[in-house]
Amino acid sequence: MDFPEEYKYTEDHEWVSLEGDIVTVGITDFAQDQLGDVVFVELPEVGDELQSGKPFGVVESVKAVSDVYAPVSGEVIEVNEVLPDDPETINQSPYDDGWMLKVRVVDPAVVENLMTATDYQTFVEG
Amino acid sequence: MQKTPLNSVHRSAGARLVEFGGWEMPVQYAGVIAEHLAVRQHAGLFDVSHMGEVEVVGAQAEAFLQYATINDVGALADGQVQYTALCYAHGGIVDDLTLYRFSAEHFLLCVNAANIEKDHQWLQTLLEKSSFSELQLTDRSAEYAQLALQGPHAARILQTLTHCDLTTIKTYWFRQARVADIDLIVSRTGYTGEDGFELYLPADAAESLWHRLMTAGRDDGLVPVGLGARDTLRLEKAYALYGHELSAEILPLEARLGWVTKLNKGDFVGRDALVKAKQDGVTRVLIGLKLTEAGVPRERYPVLCAGRQVGYVTSGTMSPSLRQGIALALVESDAASAESFEVIIRQRHVAAQKVKLPFV
Incomplete structure (x- = not known):
């Protein structure tokens, strides 16, 4: 199981990477492993406003439907166009090619309050 | 939660275990899609020991089952398997099952895990309320393990472990045979739509057979398969699953089971309701x-x-x-x-x- 040091993490199993006021968001290696084969991804549209803690999309595996929650508030500026056609990219590369969206965050400081890789690893491994 | 004799084997194989019908079962090993495709293209091994086995023995076994089930038990020869169902008097479904005829006086019913007690109870009640006598109903579920070996390479793999000529066992027939030094029931049936076998064996021999089969199938692409792929495989073939397509509120005629509902075979439980439904149209x-x-x-x-x-x-x-x-x-x-x-x-x-x- 992979927990890249440079990312921040949420209790809902999303990872966040901050550059300036833009965050990239995806689901963690742990989340994709728990879900199993991802077969469908529903993403917001560019321009949508996300509210921290509210669902912004859906990831479906063969067996289950899971909401994905916004780790921060802000405007969606880009979504990963690869995912609708190749949802399994999330399983293959959750932290790189399987990224879900980029958001112009309202308050970049909130990212600092999210879990570190070590905290998140403790969180999921108990 | 009940465990099959292979629980620790699944754990060491890295399976994800979930609760299903009161049992702790492997839902997947490598992944549902990979397992599904392996069964379609090569072969897969399933632990289906959660399934129930109810034995019916006695002089009137055939007559009783003809009355209790909707398919025509009279059409079966020794060594033949039949897909059928138990219905309530109102025509709703108690359970769907496969029925094994050893002889006119000895049958084995393979029933859904979640329905074992209900079915056994239902059959017992039918027996007590009817005029059938000298009949023994026994729940043998705890004694049996069941493995399903499914896929185009299934026969080739199984043949390496037995002297029984598998080409002589046709689809929906079974044989008592020795496989990997274990006496078991080899049934050419399954729930995947592929060629394959369901093997009924003593629970304490399950681990040995599992390993022998996995080894025998290594070069033929055999993989362990969980309940996740079991479900996608059966759904692609439109096989009904109790609790989904079938229930006490659904008639067999509504659930595409008209082909197993033999309204002209004589009296059986649910017949009147099903004849009426057929006349009126579902x-x-x-x-x-x-x-x-x-x-x-x-x-x-x-x-x-x-x-x-x-x-x-x-x-x-x-x-x-x-x-x-x-x-x-x-x-x-x-x-x-x-x-x-x-x-x-x-x-x-x-x-x-x-x-x-x-x-x-």
Whole structure:
């Protein structure tokens, strides 16, 4: 199981990477492993406003439907166009090619309050 | 939660275990899609020891089962298997099962895990209320383990472990044979739509047989398969699953089980209700839907025709073979002749087309 040091993490199993006021968001290696084969991804549209803690999309595996929650508030500026056609990219590369969206965050400081890789690893491994 | 004799084998194989019908079962090992495709292209090994086995022994065994089940038990020869169901007097389904005839006085019923006690109780009650005598019903579920070896390479793999000539066991026939030094029942049946076998054996021999089979199948692409792929495999072939397509509230004639409902075989439990339903025409019928847009139909999602709800999805999934959403749906008979439907997925109307079954 992979927990890249440079990312921040949420209790809902999303990872966040901050550059300036833009965050990239995806689901963690742990989340994709728990879900199993991802077969469908529903993403917001560019321009949508996300509210921290509210669902912004859906990831479906063969067996289950899971909401994905916004780790921060802000405007969606880009979504990963690869995912609708190749949802399994999330399983293959959750932290790189399987990224879900980029958001112009309202308050970049909130990212600092999210879990570190070590905290998140403790969180999921108990 | 009950455990099969292979529980620790699954754990060491890295399976993800879930609760199913009161049992802790492997839902997947490597992944549902990979396991599904392995069964379609090579072979897969399933632990289905959660399934129940009820033995019926006695001079009137055949007559009793002819009365208790909807298919024609009289049509069976020794060594033959039959797919059938138990119905209530009102025609709803108690359970669907496979029935094994050893002789006219000895049968074995393979029933769904979640229904073992209910079925045993139901048969016992039928027996007590009827005039059949000298009959013994015994729940043998704890004594039996069951493995399913399924896929185009299944016969080749199994043949390496037995002197019994498997080409002489035709589909829906069985044989008592020695496989990997274990005396067991080899049944040419399954729930995947592929060639294959279901093996009934003493519970304490399950681990040994599992390892012998996995070793024998190594070069033929044999992989362990969990309940996740068992479900997608059966759904692609439109096989009904109790609790989804079949229930006490659904008639066999509504659930595409007309072919096993033998209304002319003489009296049986549920016959009057089913004859009436056949004469009046059923109000609902099971159809196959394929989504023509992206999405995954799931159980209980509403199904619309011409803007009006006409039914619901009984089972749905992303078909690993077709890479498309597929569903079985129970819809009003009047709507069943239509070609275009919609499935509501999270408030979204997703277009679906009726397709001939099976899907694959």
